[in-house]
Amino acid sequence: MSQINKIFINTTWGCNMDCPRCYIPKNLRDDHKSRLSAQYLNKVLKHQSIDQSSDTVVMYMGGEPSIIGKKQFKAYINAVKKALPEARHTVVTNFFNLPAWLTNLSINEFGCQIETTYANGKKQTLSGNESRYQEKFIKNLTAVTLEGVNCTVNVELNVETIKAGIEPIISIMKQSNAKDWAFDYSVNFDEFNHNPGYDKFNYPILTSSTRLRDYWSFVHAIKQDQWVIDSEVRIAPRSDGFNVLEGRSFLTINANNTVTTNPLFSTMSALQYSDIDALNSSNIRENHQRRAVSRIHPCVGCDEFFDCQGFSSHIPIQQEGVCAGGLSHA
Numbered sequence: 001m002s003q004i005n006k007i008f009i010n011t012t013w014g015c016n017m018d019c020p021r022c023y024i025p026k027n028l029r030d031d032h033k034s035r036l037s038a039q040y041l042n043k044v045l046k047h048q049s050i051d052q053s054s055d056t057v058v059m060y061m062g063g064e065p066s067i068i069g070k071k072q073f074k075a076y077i078n079a080v081k082k083a084l085p086e087a088r089h090t091v092v093t094n095f096f097n098l099p100a101w102l103t104n105l106s107i108n109e110f111g112c113q114i115e116t117t118y119a120n121g122k123k124q125t126l127s128g129n130e131s132r133y134q135e136k137f138i139k140n141l142t143a144v145t146l147e148g149v150n151c152t153v154n155v156e157l158n159v160e161t162i163k164a165g166i167e168p169i170i171s172i173m174k175q176s177n178a179k180d181w182a183f184d185y186s187v188n189f190d191e192f193n194h195n196p197g198y199d200k201f202n203y204p205i206l207t208s209s210t211r212l213r214d215y216w217s218f219v220h221a222i223k224q225d226q227w228v229i230d231s232e233v234r235i236a237p238r239s240d241g242f243n244v245l246e247g248r249s250f251l252t253i254n255a256n257n258t259v260t261t262n263p264l265f266s267t268m269s270a271l272q273y274s275d276i277d278a279l280n281s282s283n284i285r286e287n288h289q290r291r292a293v294s295r296i297h298p299c300v301g302c303d304e305f306f307d308c309q310g311f312s313s314h315i316p317i318q319q320e321g322v323c324a325g326g327l328s329h330a
Contacts (some may be wrong), residue, residue: 098140098232105289121160158186182236216326238308
């Protein structure tokens with residue numbers, strides 16, 4: 001069995017925003033007191049299947065991790081450092097608020113690295129104000145960049161963002177000077193959470209608000225923009241992120257003291273396990289790997305497969321003449 005070297009820690013499911021398509025259901029996002037047990041975290045991190053080397057990356061997530069406060073956040077970091085002293089750390093925050101301590105942690109603990117998410121639509125405050133979110137996001141992204149922190153911006157390419165065109169995102173690139181951008185295929189988690197379903201491999205059946213053709217047209221337009229090229233903005237390659245070859249090394253530690261594989265599955269009770277031994281005994285990794293192999297069968301012989309690796313496991317491998325790697329097919 002593969003060693004685990006990508007660990008996602010859901011410190012809380014509570015959030016200071018209300019994004020309708022979030023992978024976390026609203027009733028859980030509204031619980032701002034939810035916290036991962038430090039004792040449970042310590043227990044999980046001691047498991048022999050976790051890679052002890054510097055290849056291991058630990059990502060602190062939520063909900064919104066900044067709402068737990070500096071003291072609790074540091075307690076989690078210290079627990080990880082004790083168990084995995086060679087591991088690298090980062091945090092995913094929504095930038096609606098940016099406490100000074102979080103910037104300092106990014107500089108002093110995370111190697112001047114931080115991550116965020118963004119969309120030009122369906123990202124809003126608790127009162128439903130999208131404009132307020134946009135204002136604070138740009139302000140705080142610019143602030144961390146000025147501090148010398150490299151921020152990876154994970155753009156949710158939902159239908160609203162695509163319809164708005166590439167100019168709003170290029171404008172944010174110019175204002176913030178953020179150089180590291182990735183583009184995620186949007187998922188309708190609100191629909192799944194309302195009516196969950198799984199395929200024969202026990203993999204969640206997830207749908208999107210957009211099409212592969214529109215997704216890749218948008219990404220290609222961004223990559224080909226002359227300002228983006230001249231400014232040396234990095235657009236993540238297709239092999240980044242949740243491609244089919246990475247899931248075997250994933251572990252997500254959930255705020256309700258359970259574990260799963262992919263962080264997108266965090267709140268899916270059918271894919272939660274009491275500990276790593278129970279997860280391993282379930283054969284869920286093997287089942288999902290069989291699904292992945294079945295999914296990429298049409299990719300056999302494709303010259304682009306080494307680059308795209310089947311792209312994200314949860315998106316269609318082909319749709320309306322376009323494959324997951326962005327190639328047109330007759």
